[in-house]
Amino acid sequence: MATSSAPLPTESDRTGFADELDERVRQFLTEHDPTSTDPLRFLQARFDAGLAWIHFPRGLGGLDAPRSLQPRVDAPFDQVGAPTHDLGRIGVGLGMAGPTILSHGSAEQQQRWLRPLWTGEQVWCQLFSEPGAGSDLAAVSTRAVRDGESWIVDGQKVWTSMAHEASWAILVARTDPSATKHRGLTYFACDMTAPGVEVRPLRQATGEAEFNEVFLTSVRIPDSDRIGETGAGWNVAMTTLKNERVFIGSGAAPREDGMIGIVADLWRTRPELRTAGLAERLVTVWIDAEAARLAGERARQALATGQPGNEGAGAKIAFARLNQAVSSLELDLLGEQALHYEQWTMRRPATVDFRVRSAGYRFLRAKGNSIEGGTTEILRNIIAERVLGLPAEPRNDTSVAWKDLPR
Incomplete structure (x- = not known):
């Protein structure tokens, strides 16, 4: 090179x-x-x-x-x-897999994956969430069993963006069921074209199947595709999630970018829709959007000094809350006009662009913002305990103290 x-x-x-x-x-x-x-x-x-x-x-x-x-x-x-780049298509690679491979991957893995990942030759997806684990990543039940120089993986993952087009995935699986749940995990790169990988569409409230569920049946992963040490998957996954939250919640943007700009333009160009009550709501969300934008800019500047921290959780929460508040305000502005929905045809889009869709689509799709990339409830716990230093909530997993988990 x-x-x-x-x-x-x-x-x-x-x-x-x-x-x-x-x-x-x-x-x-x-x-x-x-x-x-x-x-x-x-x-x-x-x-x-x-x-x-x-x-x-x-x-x-x-x-x-x-x-x-x-x-x-x-x-x-x-x-x-x-x-x-098409960020919607290769965002998992750029924002999550790339920084993780740099931090925890071997020299051979870095040489093998970082270049095609950055150029867009490879599309990556994220195999973390599971039907039975909810937002508790450490409770994943997908198993990886060592077999010589390979691992045999069995399990199910869910809510996987781009799985239907991805060539590679970042995967967390349980390799030691006898260890406490945070300690028995290992992190892999999974070839999505390998035998035993099945991707099925998940149709959402929008009518589209932007997400997928992925079934892994006796999938063989070479040990050379393990990222980090065996049993260190929790540490590696935390690197991924911190970068994901910054990537989702702290993108560079001009004033009135995104959905707040759509609603502000609607207010300016459709005076017949205005009411005093809606004016107050618009001013409130506009201020919130500008505060979030400036906070995101500050987060990017802080990121220049090192790795992302847990503060990215705050940006992700603000992003989800604002999108839901703004899309709800847009529906109230439009009234009965908002009942029109563009289409209900089953599609499997590669990217999501709120700006070119209808108000109804934006309202429905924004509901997912508080789930994807970490649920709002879990992120609030992270902020309380790891940023503000508040006492931890009692947890069912009494075999390990939360304060002792790797940061």
């Missing part, structure tokens, strides 16, 4: 560091015309040049640069309309 050998200034010399990055981007765009280069080849070359995740190590898409300089690198690519 080609990487530049030119030395970069030290991090303490931030001006020189930024200038060097500017020059690298300028030179790259000179050598790779974004309008004529095949999009995949362009993204592969960008990764090889260290201009993908710039805070990642050299040879793995980065330059060991400060994470805070990523927007400075991305801006010139955006300005010239360079090929980019």
